[in-house]
Amino acid sequence: MTPWIRSLILLLAGLLLFGCDKQGRPIEEFGLDKLERGVSTEGDVRSVMGQPEIVREEESGERTLEYPKGPEGVRTWFFTIGKDGKLRDYKQVLTEENFARIKPGLSKDEVRRMLGKPRSVVQFKLKNEEVWDWRYLDRQMQTPRFFNVHFDMTSGKVTGTSSSDATNY
Known part of the structure; x- marks a missing residue:
């Protein structure tokens, strides 16, 4: 093995260790x-x-x-x-398990206590809807996605949820 390849392997091994905790799991x-x-x-x-x-x-x-x-x-x-x-x-808290707990009828405060501060809040006045979103990492695909919570603007209650691709943003 050439010294250059050996140095490269040692560098990569060091970088991998730097990004792991004491049990070897990614930080x-x-x-x-x-x-x-x-x-x-x-x-x-x-x-x-x-x-x-x-x-x-x-x-x-x-x-x-x-x-x-x-x-x-x-x-x-x-x-x-x-x-x-x-x-x-x-x-x-931005996990699929936690997202599954968001159900119609929850209040904005209840959602905020479960997911934290949303990335953005957008109102669609003609639909009487407010949508909050959070950017998260899809564990299966290892790609960023948005989790969206839809609220009725009059009641402030959840009407539904959706998810969308975040790779183009």
Whole structure:
């Protein structure tokens, strides 16, 4: 093997390792490997993730920090901080499983609490419809798509959902 090929292989191996966590899984968001559930504080989360888009005070006394990575990103992170100030959990909410929970009749606030800040909000006054969208990564196709939630403008309730290709945007 020539030195040039050997160097190329070592470089590629280094790049692959750089993009993986301690268990060898691809890193979804750099810095998450520095956070530990039950140990890290809200301050630790903020030092890794920055200023949250919104902080929700939950009835349970917990706090939810929301980090949308749009408009071009494909993830939105929710971090749950316990009453003790420690990181309880975090999750990426733009998933097909979460989209399946969006049903007709839900309010805008309920959808926002499930999916976070939408990438865009467009009103179609003649149809009396408002459409929110989120850019996400289709796991099967590994391509960006838009998940759209359609609201009745009068009631503010979900009337349906749709999905569309985001590769041309």
